[in-house]
Structure formats: structure tokens, C-alpha cells
Amino acid sequence: MPLDQLPIHFAQKTDLADIHQLEKTIFGEPCYPAFFFKQAFDCWPKGLLVAKQDSSxxxxxxxxxxxxxxxxxxxxSLAVATQARGKGIARGLINHAIATARGESNGVIKRLLLTVAPNNLVALSLYQSMEFIILTNENDYFSPGEARLILALKL
Structure with a gap:
């Protein structure tokens, strides 16, 4: 299926187990626990987006x-299955989040922020190509020694 036809939509309850499995596969331990995705689904139903092809x-x-x-x-959080990388899925998800944030907030949301590990050059390159700018580097963002760059995109 061409990328421009890839369905990106709000997650359904039936997607939660797959989301958690992808989270564990991509990020390992520690990662968000399964109950977190259920709570995210309940609290922010328009904030949890999925890209699927068929049922995958x-x-x-x-x-x-x-x-x-x-x-x-x-x-x-943003994760793309290993076999689906390099196909524009992350870009599509981010663009959908931007459009949703703009539409849902009626102009209230002015910036979209995220963090990325400084050594994750593929992700950093993607974000910068989408006009995210680096605001700061925090050396102990999650815990001692877990540095993250904080990036922002002006909406």
C-alpha cells in the first residue's frame, strides 16, 4: 500500500495490546507498561494514534x-516496527499529530515538543527535517546518565 494511503487513525481498544508489544520490542525494558496505554487511551483518545496495514x-x-x-x-512516545522503518510512517504519524493538535486546540497549542536521545541520529534527522529545533540538552532527563535533547516545533 502506498504511504499516502496508509491509514493513520485514533487507536481503538483492540490496538492496545499490539501497541504495548511494539513498545517492548522497540524500547526494551524499562518501557511503558501495558496499563499505561489503557490509561492513555482513556485520558487522551485523540492523542493515541496508530498506523496499520491490514491488521498489522x-x-x-x-x-x-x-x-x-x-x-x-x-x-x-513514537515507535515504528523495525520492518516498517524508512517508509515515512513516523513522519506520517507526526504530521497526523500536528494536524490533530491544530484542529483540536483551535489555535491554543502553539508548540509541539519531544525528547530524543542525542545518539539517535536517525530520529534526530527526521525531526530536524520537519523543522523541529533543539531547545536544550538535559544530561539526566529520565535518570542519571540518560541524556535527552528537547526539541520543539512551532505550530
Missing amino acids: LLGYLLWVESNAQTGDAWIL
Whole structure:
């Protein structure tokens, strides 16, 4: 199926087990637990996006509006199945999140933020090609020694 026809839609309850399995496969341990995706589905139904071909999950993205900073939203997680990488799925998911954030917020959301490991050059290249800019580098973002770049895209 051509990428421009790849269905990206809001996750359904039946997608949650596959989302968690993809999360574990891509990120290993520690990763978000299964119950987190159920709660994300309940709390942010328009923030949990999936890309599927037939019944196969190719990728997912979770974004949420920030309660800490008015006008900000965060991509909390993005994963694409190994066999589906390099096909524009991550870009499609991000573009869908951007469109949803713009549409759902009626202009309230001004920035979309995310974090990425500084050594994840493939992801960093993708984000920068989409006009995300690096705001800062936090050396101990998740825990000591777990550095992350914080990037932002002006909406």
C-alpha cells in the first residue's frame, strides 16, 4: 500500500495490546507498561494514534497537551516496527499529530515538543527535517546518565 494511503487513525481498544508489544520490542525494558496505554487511551483518545496495514500495527504515536505550560503539547512516545522503518510512517504519524493538535486546540497549542536521545541520529534527522529545533540538552532527563535533547516545533 502506498504511504499516502496508509491509514493513520485514533487507536481503538483492540490496538492496545499490539501497541504495548511494539513498545517492548522497540524500547526494551524499562518501557511503558501495558496499563499505561489503557490509561492513555482513556485520558487522551485523540492523542493515541496508530498506523496499520491490514491488521498489522506498523507504528504508534502518543501526544498530549501540557498542563504545565499553556500552548505546549508533547509527543510522549513514537515507535515504528523495525520492518516498517524508512517508509515515512513516523513522519506520517507526526504530521497526523500536528494536524490533530491544530484542529483540536483551535489555535491554543502553539508548540509541539519531544525528547530524543542525542545518539539517535536517525530520529534526530527526521525531526530536524520537519523543522523541529533543539531547545536544550538535559544530561539526566529520565535518570542519571540518560541524556535527552528537547526539541520543539512551532505550530
